[in-house]
Amino acid sequence: MAVDRSELLAKVDWERGEVSADIFIDEDIYRLELERLFSRAWLFLAHDTMIPKPGDFLNTYMGGDPVLVARQRDGSVKAYLNACRHRGMKVCRAEDGNTKHFMCTYHGWTYDIAGNLVNVPNEHDAYHGELPKEEFGLKQVAQIDSYKGLIFATFDADAPPLLEYLGDSVYYIDAWVDHVPGGIEVLPGVVKWTIHGNWKIAAEQFAGDGYHVNVTHMSSLAQISNTDLYTGPSPAGFQFSSRLGHGYSGIYNQPSRFEDGAADYRTQRMQTAIDRLGPERANTVGNFTVFPNLSGLPGQSNLRVWHPKGPNTFQIWSWTVVDRDAPEEVKRAQQLSSTLTEGAAGTVEVDDGENWDLMGQLLQDGYQTRLLKWNYQMGLGHETDDHATLPGRINEMYFGEGPQRAFYRRWLEFMTSEKWPHCDDFDDDWSKKVNR
Amino acid sequence: MTTQLERSTAPIATGVTMQVQHEVEQFLYAEAQLLDDWRYRHWFELMADDIRYRAPLRKNRLRRQRLEDEVADRGTEMALFDDDKESLDVRVMQRETGKFWAEDPPSRTRHLISNVRISLPVDSAGDEYDVRSNFIVYRNRLETEVDIWAGERFDLLRRDGASFKIARRTILLDQNVVLSKNLSVFF
Numbered sequence: 001m002a003v004d005r006s007e008l009l010a011k012v013d014w015e016r017g018e019v020s021a022d023i024f025i026d027e028d029i030y031r032l033e034l035e036r037l038f039s040r041a042w043l044f045l046a047h048d049t050m051i052p053k054p055g056d057f058l059n060t061y062m063g064g065d066p067v068l069v070a071r072q073r074d075g076s077v078k079a080y081l082n083a084c085r086h087r088g089m090k091v092c093r094a095e096d097g098n099t100k101h102f103m104c105t106y107h108g109w110t111y112d113i114a115g116n117l118v119n120v121p122n123e124h125d126a127y128h129g130e131l132p133k134e135e136f137g138l139k140q141v142a143q144i145d146s147y148k149g150l151i152f153a154t155f156d157a158d159a160p161p162l163l164e165y166l167g168d169s170v171y172y173i174d175a176w177v178d179h180v181p182g183g184i185e186v187l188p189g190v191v192k193w194t195i196h197g198n199w200k201i202a203a204e205q206f207a208g209d210g211y212h213v214n215v216t217h218m219s220s221l222a223q224i225s226n227t228d229l230y231t232g233p234s235p236a237g238f239q240f241s242s243r244l245g246h247g248y249s250g251i252y253n254q255p256s257r258f259e260d261g262a263a264d265y266r267t268q269r270m271q272t273a274i275d276r277l278g279p280e281r282a283n284t285v286g287n288f289t290v291f292p293n294l295s296g297l298p299g300q301s302n303l304r305v306w307h308p309k310g311p312n313t314f315q316i317w318s319w320t321v322v323d324r325d326a327p328e329e330v331k332r333a334q335q336l337s338s339t340l341t342e343g344a345a346g347t348v349e350v351d352d353g354e355n356w357d358l359m360g361q362l363l364q365d366g367y368q369t370r371l372l373k374w375n376y377q378m379g380l381g382h383e384t385d386d387h388a389t390l391p392g393r394i395n396e397m398y399f400g401e402g403p404q405r406a407f408y409r410r411w412l413e414f415m416t417s418e419k420w421p422h423c424d425d426f427d428d429d430w431s432k433k434v435n436r
Numbered sequence: 437m438t439t440q441l442e443r444s445t446a447p448i449a450t451g452v453t454m455q456v457q458h459e460v461e462q463f464l465y466a467e468a469q470l471l472d473d474w475r476y477r478h479w480f481e482l483m484a485d486d487i488r489y490r491a492p493l494r495k496n497r498l499r500r501q502r503l504e505d506e507v508a509d510r511g512t513e514m515a516l517f518d519d520d521k522e523s524l525d526v527r528v529m530q531r532e533t534g535k536f537w538a539e540d541p542p543s544r545t546r547h548l549i550s551n552v553r554i555s556l557p558v559d560s561a562g563d564e565y566d567v568r569s570n571f572i573v574y575r576n577r578l579e580t581e582v583d584i585w586a587g588e589r590f591d592l593l594r595r596d597g598a599s600f601k602i603a604r605r606t607i608l609l610d611q612n613v614v615l616s617k618n619l620s621v622f623f
């Protein structure tokens with residue numbers, strides 16, 4: 001192993017809230033992430049509504065690897081590596097669609113939507129009928145499962161079941177996928193763009209960094225708020241950190257951006273959600289990360305994955321989520337609102353791109369910049385594991401860096417473990433609590 | 437009914453004089469200059485009240501793609517831009533706050549507009565033109581950052597005294613995954 005275990009431990013001191021900038025740029029650490037993190041963790045693939053019909057498929061990535069996700073005739077979903085078993089060519093280059101099979105355009109090996117190798121040119125003459133086709137299907141993920149429409153998979157057969165992996169975060173995930181009886185639907189169209197920076201910066205920010213919002217997004221927030229954002233107090237809300245690396249930060253009682261019919265609908269649906277879930281979860285907008293690279297903005301109807309593309313490049317794949325049973329004009333209002341604020345040209349997101357890209361450039365070019373220990377001490381020691389109603393480790397304030405500390409603690413466990421890092425292998429009070 | 441696509445690919449676009457061609461081209465050049473000179477409010481004033489400013493996603497699909505599909509309205513499908521006059525105004529106001537860090541210090545941009553093809557919309561009273569143009573937008577930011585975006589615009593221009601208003605703009609950006617950190621520019 002090119003990266004020494006003790007070296008990694010020295011770089012990530014989550015207990016004191018210090019993380020070495022090096023982990024955001026080092027090539028060896030990145031390769032180790034592909035192996036130990038992205039090939040082990042449960043990764044988000046799709047929402048059920050993206051591939052509703054048999055034969056519907058989409059192309060995505062698990063870590064650096066291209067993966068096809070396809071709805072089967074029996075309604076189940078399969079996912080497999082989008083790489084031919086003959087010479088490793090990509091067997092499907094469309095981003096989504098509906099099909100019965102995928103023909104590799106190199107030599108013509110053809111796979112059905114379950115990933116089985118079903119046709120090989122010259123099978124009977126050149127291969128003399130001796131090719132064991134059943135052994136050369138597309139490489140399947142080791143496990144695939146879904147939670148309330150969110151489909152996840154892992155390449156590791158030793159990973160615990162999905163529900164155990166999500167753990168205490170499902171309490172919060174419910175607040176944006178199961179807040180109304182009809183559930184959610186993902187609007188068509190994935191907005192994809194490229195940041196020349198490290199994927200973890202984005203993942204940790206969505207887990208816990210509400211702190212940046214008032215400053216980074218001053219220009220877009222200034223239009224909806226007249227208060228002095230720079231000197232304002234932390235908004236009322238809370239932060240959730242999971243022992244499993246997930247994080248959520250929510251603000252209470254956010255005013256709606258919407259007008260007329262859409263505003264009325266949202267008021268009503270908020271009441272429904274409060275009745276179903278209680279006010280703490282239902283009446284918040286915020287930002288979350290499901291470890292390691294699924295994030296979203298509950299309340300602003302956004303879902304996204306940070307696809308790593310090297311130590312200093314990642315792509316953002318961003319979807320807009322609406323209530324499935326919402327009237328068409330409410331969906332349209334959400335679509336327009338999300339297009340204005342989110343995405344590559346979103347008035348809010350353009351400022352995040354400026355930060356992440358420039359931080360990446362500093363690490364790319366520098367030496368001293370890589371030696372810095374970044375500070376993650378906000379709210380350290382001011383969290384409780386025994387909140388009356390909310391599961392997980394709770395900070396009773398929107399600003400804090402607990403979720404980031406939990407993220408890097410879990411990252412370190414994945415990166416330094418020879419086998420799948422079950423929490424109860426780590427002897428600490430918090431693990432005992434989670435696993436009791 | 438013929439579409440804008442069919443009319444503007446006809447070998448000789450009927451009903452469009454050299455004078456009109458000249459006026460439209462000069463208008464597009466002047467518009468581009470406003471953007472490159474950071475005069476966004478002035479640029480915004482060229483928009484008609486019913487402007488729809490839209491940049492659909494460019495998808496990689498299995499079946500043979502038809503350009504009409506690329507330009508067509510696709511219901512609730514997400515887009516890079518989908519603005520009316522009010523939301524375009526929000527984008528321009530953001531630039532006026534003095535706190536728009538993504539563009540402060542401002543990027544240097546250069547809008548190169550070419551291949552201007554004009555046709556008359558079927559149902560026009562003679563004061564509107566369908567205009568297709570190609571663009572390359574070069575952005576240079578801070579010390580060394582460079583982005584180059586190429587694409588095509590489908591505009592509806594409406595006569596407004598001696599000038600025009602832009603009543604519709606559909607932008608086909610020639611990228612699937614946007615290759616830059618943001619699109620804090622107008623096309």
Ligand code: FES
Nearest residue numbers: 084086087104107
């Ligand atoms: S690489 Fe796919 S058929 Fe040869």
Ligand SMILES: [Fe+2]
Nearest residue numbers: 212213216352
């Ligand atoms: Fe942000």
